[in-house]
Amino acid sequence: MKVSFKVNGKSETVEVSSDTPLLWVLRDTLGYTGTKFGCGKALCGACTVHLNGRAVRSCQTQIGSIAGSDVTTIEGLGGNHKVQRAWEALDVPQCGYCQPGQMMSASALLSTNKNPSDEDIDAFMSGNLCRCGTYPRIRAAIKAAAKMS
Amino acid sequence: MEKIVKNEARRDFLKVSGSAAGGLALAFYMPTARMAQAADGGSPNAWVKIAADNTVTIMVARSEMGQDVYTSMPMLVAEELEVDINAVQVEFAPPAEVYINSLLGGQLTGGSTAVRDGWEKLRKAGASARMMLVAAAADNWGVDASKCSAANGMVKGPGGKKATYGSVAAKASTMEVPKEVPLKPASQFKVVGKTKQKRLDTAMKVRGTAGFGIDTVVPGMKYAAVAMPPMMGGSLISYDDARAKKMPGVHSVVQYSRGVAVVANDYWTAKKAVATLDPQWDAGPNADLDMTSLWSKMEDASNGAGAVFRESGNADQGLAQADKMITAEYRLPFQSHAPLEPQNTTAHVTADKAVIITPTQFQQLVPHVVAGATGLKPEQVEVQTTFLGGGFGRRVEVDYCIDAAEISQAAGVPVKMVWSREDDMTHDSYRPAGIYKLTAGVDANGKLQALKFKSTSPSISSRLFPSIVKDGVDPFAVEGIDNFPYLADAGMNFSYVMHDTGVQVGYWRGVSHNLNAVALECFIDELAKNAGADPIQYRIDMLDMGSTKHAWSGLSAGVPVGARMKTVLEEVKKKSRFGKKMPAGKGQGVAVMEGYNTVIAIVAEVTVDSTMDVTVDKVTAVVDGGTLIHPDQALAQIQGSINFGQGAGMISEITVKNGTVQQDNFDGYRAVRINETPKVMDVHFVKSDGAPGGLGEPATAVIVPALANAIHAASGKRVRTFPALPENVAAG
Numbered sequence: 001m002k003v004s005f006k007v008n009g010k011s012e013t014v015e016v017s018s019d020t021p022l023l024w025v026l027r028d029t030l031g032y033t034g035t036k037f038g039c040g041k042a043l044c045g046a047c048t049v050h051l052n053g054r055a056v057r058s059c060q061t062q063i064g065s066i067a068g069s070d071v072t073t074i075e076g077l078g079g080n081h082k083v084q085r086a087w088e089a090l091d092v093p094q095c096g097y098c099q100p101g102q103m104m105s106a107s108a109l110l111s112t113n114k115n116p117s118d119e120d121i122d123a124f125m126s127g128n129l130c131r132c133g134t135y136p137r138i139r140a141a142i143k144a145a146a147k148m149s
Numbered sequence: 150m151e152k153i154v155k156n157e158a159r160r161d162f163l164k165v166s167g168s169a170a171g172g173l174a175l176a177f178y179m180p181t182a183r184m185a186q187a188a189d190g191g192s193p194n195a196w197v198k199i200a201a202d203n204t205v206t207i208m209v210a211r212s213e214m215g216q217d218v219y220t221s222m223p224m225l226v227a228e229e230l231e232v233d234i235n236a237v238q239v240e241f242a243p244p245a246e247v248y249i250n251s252l253l254g255g256q257l258t259g260g261s262t263a264v265r266d267g268w269e270k271l272r273k274a275g276a277s278a279r280m281m282l283v284a285a286a287a288d289n290w291g292v293d294a295s296k297c298s299a300a301n302g303m304v305k306g307p308g309g310k311k312a313t314y315g316s317v318a319a320k321a322s323t324m325e326v327p328k329e330v331p332l333k334p335a336s337q338f339k340v341v342g343k344t345k346q347k348r349l350d351t352a353m354k355v356r357g358t359a360g361f362g363i364d365t366v367v368p369g370m371k372y373a374a375v376a377m378p379p380m381m382g383g384s385l386i387s388y389d390d391a392r393a394k395k396m397p398g399v400h401s402v403v404q405y406s407r408g409v410a411v412v413a414n415d416y417w418t419a420k421k422a423v424a425t426l427d428p429q430w431d432a433g434p435n436a437d438l439d440m441t442s443l444w445s446k447m448e449d450a451s452n453g454a455g456a457v458f459r460e461s462g463n464a465d466q467g468l469a470q471a472d473k474m475i476t477a478e479y480r481l482p483f484q485s486h487a488p489l490e491p492q493n494t495t496a497h498v499t500a501d502k503a504v505i506i507t508p509t510q511f512q513q514l515v516p517h518v519v520a521g522a523t524g525l526k527p528e529q530v531e532v533q534t535t536f537l538g539g540g541f542g543r544r545v546e547v548d549y550c551i552d553a554a555e556i557s558q559a560a561g562v563p564v565k566m567v568w569s570r571e572d573d574m575t576h577d578s579y580r581p582a583g584i585y586k587l588t589a590g591v592d593a594n595g596k597l598q599a600l601k602f603k604s605t606s607p608s609i610s611s612r613l614f615p616s617i618v619k620d621g622v623d624p625f626a627v628e629g630i631d632n633f634p635y636l637a638d639a640g641m642n643f644s645y646v647m648h649d650t651g652v653q654v655g656y657w658r659g660v661s662h663n664l665n666a667v668a669l670e671c672f673i674d675e676l677a678k679n680a681g682a683d684p685i686q687y688r689i690d691m692l693d694m695g696s697t698k699h700a701w702s703g704l705s706a707g708v709p710v711g712a713r714m715k716t717v718l719e720e721v722k723k724k725s726r727f728g729k730k731m732p733a734g735k736g737q738g739v740a741v742m743e744g745y746n747t748v749i750a751i752v753a754e755v756t757v758d759s760t761m762d763v764t765v766d767k768v769t770a771v772v773d774g775g776t777l778i779h780p781d782q783a784l785a786q787i788q789g790s791i792n793f794g795q796g797a798g799m800i801s802e803i804t805v806k807n808g809t810v811q812q813d814n815f816d817g818y819r820a821v822r823i824n825e826t827p828k829v830m831d832v833h834f835v836k837s838d839g840a841p842g843g844l845g846e847p848a849t850a851v852i853v854p855a856l857a858n859a860i861h862a863a864s865g866k867r868v869r870t871f872p873a874l875p876e877n878v879a880a881g
């Protein structure tokens with residue numbers, strides 16, 4: 001089927017089967033490879049993107065269900081987003097594979113909660129796995145980003 | 150159409166043999182391409198390329214899997230090359246002889262050796278290149294090189310003469326390679342040890358532009374999804390490709406050594422088509438394998454004689470004469486590497502060439518195995534290493550490179566093969582499980598007099614590097630215990646029973662430190678408790694302060710490090726306020742270990758609730774890792790290792806039923822999440838000007854007994870079966 005939606009503000013129309021996860025449309029069809037595949041089962045958060053401003057797991061989002069929506073990927077965060085600046089200031093990534101998903105979750109958290117507590121961070125971010133164990137820095141970076149304008 | 154297929158045994162090429170280069174060097178020999186001369190600009194040596202426009206490129210010959218080689222290794226080169234580290238370009242090196250890791254004998258990233266191996270080599274490479282650049286400029290000016298100096302990418306000569314590196318690079322590459330290459334003393338370091346240095350790959354990694362294997366795109370590329378036998382040692386009998394072939398977007402269905410693949414225009418189509426293949430499997434020799442029979446066979450094996458790898462005095466006599474005997478048995482489970490990027494490889498195999506783009510830890514092996522699988526010659530195989538989305542030892546294996554090459558060859562197109570998480574987790578080479586039996590003889594004061602240690606566990610090297618396994622001992626199976634750091638005057642005896650379980654095992658971050666040292670440091674805690682002693686003082690009092698060389702543990706310091714152990718133990722006692730009064734349900738535990746020439750003491754603080762559920766409140770670590778090249782990332786490795794070890798020690802485990810791995814994603818195989826990470830992680834480094842130790846692995850092992858000992862302090866329960874899930878804590 002043909003589906004039209006926006007990625008990072010740009011209109012896109014793709015022709016794929018309607019059950020294709022947004023993840024693979026972004027990566028394979030449109031070339032936004034910043035969004036990562038880790039589990040395919042909503043268990044790791046590597047594929048997190050924003051759908052109309054909310055964090056979703058793109059591996060569980062069928063393309064047929066999002067016609068007309070606005071999708072933001074790590075590429076669309078702009079590079080100068082406060083989360084990205086904080087991540088850079090603290091050198092959060094190790095292997096880096098989970099980090100696009102971590103930052104998409106963190107930016108969604110900060111968009112609704114300007115000053116998240118440790119408990120808020122735990123609750124919102126526990127769906128994002130990091131096998132390298134960058135959690136102490138993720139926590140610190142979210143707090144640092146919260147203080148940035 | 151029903152197809153009958155036969156599994157082809159084309160995977161024997163790992164049985165390469167040869168002689169060890171000494172020490173622990175992995176005993177294999179594989180010819181590698183000589184370093185090709187760079188086409189433009191100048192390459193004073195294999196590590197440095199300088200273009201006419203002054204762009205400096207530093208080659209990194211180890212794989213970046215999070216451990217920071219992309220920055221720490223160029224820092225070593227830049228220190229002596231006298232260039233701005235933040236302005237250099239970094240390139241991953243192709244397989245070549247010059248890039249072989251001297252500590253391992255192959256171009257291989259593992260064993261926490263990248264910086265240890267590069268410490269002198271890379272500074273010398275930088276210095277040698279600088280000397281050639283200076284010599285070239287001096288020659289142009291007709292002055293003596295000793296009158297010239299180099300700083301910040303520029304050669305300076307008498308009378309204010311200046312030449313950029315770029316302007317003399319081409320000439321420099323023709324100058325004589327200096328024989329004597331003096332290095333700066335540590336007091337003059339400008340790059341090494343810089344606390345504010347940032348990772349050179351962070352900018353890419355926060356923008357989503359770092360190229361991982363899975364992100365590879367080449368012209369004309371198709372996507373492959375696979376079906377592999379679910380049972381270990383199983384094979385494909387047949388499959389039905391009628392439905393798959395009719396699906397729009399499917400290019401082909403191909404059989405390969407290990408299974409069957411669908412090649413399609415996109416991954417999702419390939420994945421959906423694989424689900425229609427209805428593959429039939431021959432379960433193979435492990436069809437009945439389950440944990441009950443596996444543990445009972447291992448227990449039987451552990452009652453037999455093992456190969457003695459370290460001995461002093463007469464342990465049996467010492468035990469017989471001791472005031473008291475204390476015994477314990479620990480069981481450690483299989484673990485999966487589960488790097489977050491599932492295994493994948495992009496391969497383009499044609500009649501006379503193969504290009505393999507892959508996240509690998511062992512690029513040197515790839516041309517050989519791909520040649521073996523495709524009928525090409527190794528020199529016809531080009532390997533490009535990408536960023537690795539985690540490695541942890543999984544990508545020392547090259548199985549997935551072979552698969553992708555076979556699929557590309559059969560399909561006749563460039564193919565990116567991507568494993569699902571399920572493929573990845575059920576087709577790993579797992580951290581060995583093992584049984585660890587310890588017996589101590591102590592005197593009336595509880596002081597250790599005699600010790601017997603026996604491990605029973607599969608050997609990893611028997612499959613991967615058989616020639617290093619000698620007299621029943623796999624050097625990688627006795628790590629973390631061959632360097633037993635204490636004294637037992639009456640006698641000690643350490644033995645290893647090599648026992649194959651049918652589960653394929655592989656090198657997993659920390660390797661056998663994560664088995665042997667875990668059991669040992671749990672046991673020492675039991676001895677300290679028996680003695681009624683402070684567990685830190687108990688350890689300090691029996692440290693081996695001698696210098697007798699260890700026989701086996703090649704990647705360790707090689708000799709006792711009593712003084713360093715004492716320092717980290719005393720420091721961790723202060724920093725953690727060890728022994729302070731803890732509220733009910735909370736406790737502190739300590740462990741210490743030397744591995745990879747790094748000495749670490751950890752104190753963990755936990756809460757154990759009434760259901761035996763454990764929360765990790767605080768971890769204090771004191772680390773003597775010698776000279777730190779990139780201190781902030783040394784810290785990151787310890788932080789990450791604590792998380793990684795915590796997972797293995799407390800929540801993760803791989804089990805097998807009917808020869809099939811039971812955990813296939815992050816629901817069944819749990820990994821530490823942000824809400825489970827220690828609330829406080831306090832890491833200190835001992836100031837040291839010693840040679841750098843390895844930092845990527847050792848803390849993964851030390852955290853586990855520290856946690857188990859804390860659990861005992863909090864609950865009175867001894868964890869003897871890991872992971873420390875509530876049922877295993879309760880049974881203690």
Ligand code: FES
Nearest residue numbers: 039040042045059
């Ligand atoms: S890939 Fe979507 S949550 Fe893991």
Ligand code: FES
Nearest residue numbers: 095096130131132
């Ligand atoms: S940085 Fe490697 S998985 Fe998070």
